[in-house]
Amino acid sequence: MRQAGRYLAEYRKIRAEVGSFLDLCYSPEHATEVTLQPIRRFGFDAAILFSDILVVPHGLGQEVRFVEGEGPKLSPIRNAAEMSGLSLTGMQSTSGPLEPVYEAVGRIREALPAETALIGFAGAPWTVAAYMVEGGTSRDFHAIKSWALTDPDGFGQLIDMLVAATVEHLSRQVSAGADAVQIFDSHAGVLPDGAFEKWIIEPTARIVAGLRGTHPDVPIIGFPRGAGLRYADYVAKTGITAVGLDSVVPVTWARDALQSKLPVQGNLDPVYLLAGGTKMLDAADRILDALGDGPMIFNLGHGVIKETPPEHVTALVEHVRARTA
Numbered sequence: 493m494r495q496a497g498r499y500l501a502e503y504r505k506i507r508a509e510v511g512s513f514l515d516l517c518y519s520p521e522h523a524t525e526v527t528l529q530p531i532r533r534f535g536f537d538a539a540i541l542f543s544d545i546l547v548v549p550h551g552l553g554q555e556v557r558f559v560e561g562e563g564p565k566l567s568p569i570r571n572a573a574e575m576s577g578l579s580l581t582g583m584q585s586t587s588g589p590l591e592p593v594y595e596a597v598g599r600i601r602e603a604l605p606a607e608t609a610l611i612g613f614a615g616a617p618w619t620v621a622a623y624m625v626e627g628g629t630s631r632d633f634h635a636i637k638s639w640a641l642t643d644p645d646g647f648g649q650l651i652d653m654l655v656a657a658t659v660e661h662l663s664r665q666v667s668a669g670a671d672a673v674q675i676f677d678s679h680a681g682v683l684p685d686g687a688f689e690k691w692i693i694e695p696t697a698r699i700v701a702g703l704r705g706t707h708p709d710v711p712i713i714g715f716p717r718g719a720g721l722r723y724a725d726y727v728a729k730t731g732i733t734a735v736g737l738d739s740v741v742p743v744t745w746a747r748d749a750l751q752s753k754l755p756v757q758g759n760l761d762p763v764y765l766l767a768g769g770t771k772m773l774d775a776a777d778r779i780l781d782a783l784g785d786g787p788m789i790f791n792l793g794h795g796v797i798k799e800t801p802p803e804h805v806t807a808l809v810e811h812v813r814a815r816t817a
C-alpha cells in the first residue's frame with residue numbers, strides 16, 4: 493500500500509529530477525525505477541505499480557493536476573451535462589494517453605525477480621468519481637453525495653463510464669504483465685446505508701465480471717476502506733478473490749466473517765509503522781495472532797505516511813518474516 497513514495501530518499505531524488513508527479517507516472521523508465529526501489533530495499537513479496545488512481549479521469553479527458561503540498565486538483569464535474577468533455581475513446585485506443593503506464597507494467601514485470609508478484613491497480617468508480625466531482629480531496633464529500641443521492645440516473649452515467657474505463661485499464665495492465673490487480677475504494681465508507689450496494693458493490697461486481705471476461709484467472713483484491721459491517725456483503729456479492737482490510741476492522745471479526753471465505757490483506761495502522769519499536773511489533777503480532785493461521789497477506793491498512801523512517805519498515809519485515817517462516 494503506497495510502498496513507493498516520499499518516505500524514501502531514492503524516490504525523492506527521482507521525483508526531483510523528473511519534476512511533476514504526473515510526469516513521473518507517465519515516464520515508463522522512471523515509473524519502473526520507483527516501483528523497484530522498495531523491492532530492492534525491503535524485499536517484499538509483491539511490488540505495486542507506481543501510478544495513481546487519477547490517471548483514469550485524465551485518460552477520460554478531465555484536467556488533472558497535482559499541486560505540491562495540496563494534493564490533486566481537477567476541474568469539477570457536478571452534473572451529467574458537465575460530462576460532455578469526457579470520452580472513453582482514449583482509454584479504448586491502443587495509442588491513448590495511458591500507453592506509458594502499460595509500457596511501465598511490461599518493463600517492471602521484466603525487471604522483477606520471477607518470485608516477486610506485480611500488482612496493478614485502479615481506483616473504484618465511487619472513489620475516482622469523488623475526486624472528479626469534488627475537484628480534489630474532500631473532507632465531507634457533500635458534492636458527490638448530493639449528486640448520487642438526488643440524481644441517481646445522471647450520476648449513474650458517470651459511474652457507467654468509469655466502470656467501462658476501469659475494466660479497460662485493468663485489462664491492459666494484466667495483458668502487459670500484472671499478476672494481480674487491486675481495486676482501491678478508499679472512500680467507500682462515506683455512503684449511507686442503502687446507497688452502498690448501488691455505488692460500491694454493483695460497480696465493483698461489474699468490473700470484476702468484465703475483467704474476468706478477458707482474464708478469467710487473474711486475482712482481484714478489493715479494498716472498500718471504511719465499509720465496516722458491509723465488508724461482509726461486499727465480499728459475498730462482488731466476486732473479488734481477496735479483500736484488503738482497513739485498520740479499523742476488528743481482526744477477530746474479519747477472521748470469522750471474511751477470512752473463512754477468502755484471503756484477507758492488512759491491516760496494520762500506518763501510524764504504528766511511523767512510531768516503530770515494540771508498539772509496532774506488538775500491533776503486528778495482534779494481527780498475526782488473529783489471522784496468521786488462515787490465508788492472509790500481511791500489509792498496512794492504508795498508505796505509508798511520508799515521515800516514516802525506512803528502518804521501521806525493515807524491522808517490521810524482519811519481524812513478520814521471522815514469525816511466518
Ligand code: CP3
Pocket residue numbers: 493494495496497498507513540541542543544545546558562563564613615629676678795
Ligand atoms: O507504491 C504504491 O503504493 C503505488 C503507487 C500509488 C500512488 N497512489 C502513488 C502516489 C497508489 C496505489 C496510489 C493510489 C491512490 N491515489 C489512492 C488510493 C489509495 C489511498 O491512498 O487511499 C488515492 C485516493 C489516490 C489519489 C491521490 N494521489 C492523492 C489524494 C494524492 C495526494 C496525497 C499526498 O500524499 O500528497 C496522491 C499523490 C500520490 N500518489 C503520491 C504518491 C507516491 C505522492 C505524490 C508526490 O510524489 O508528491
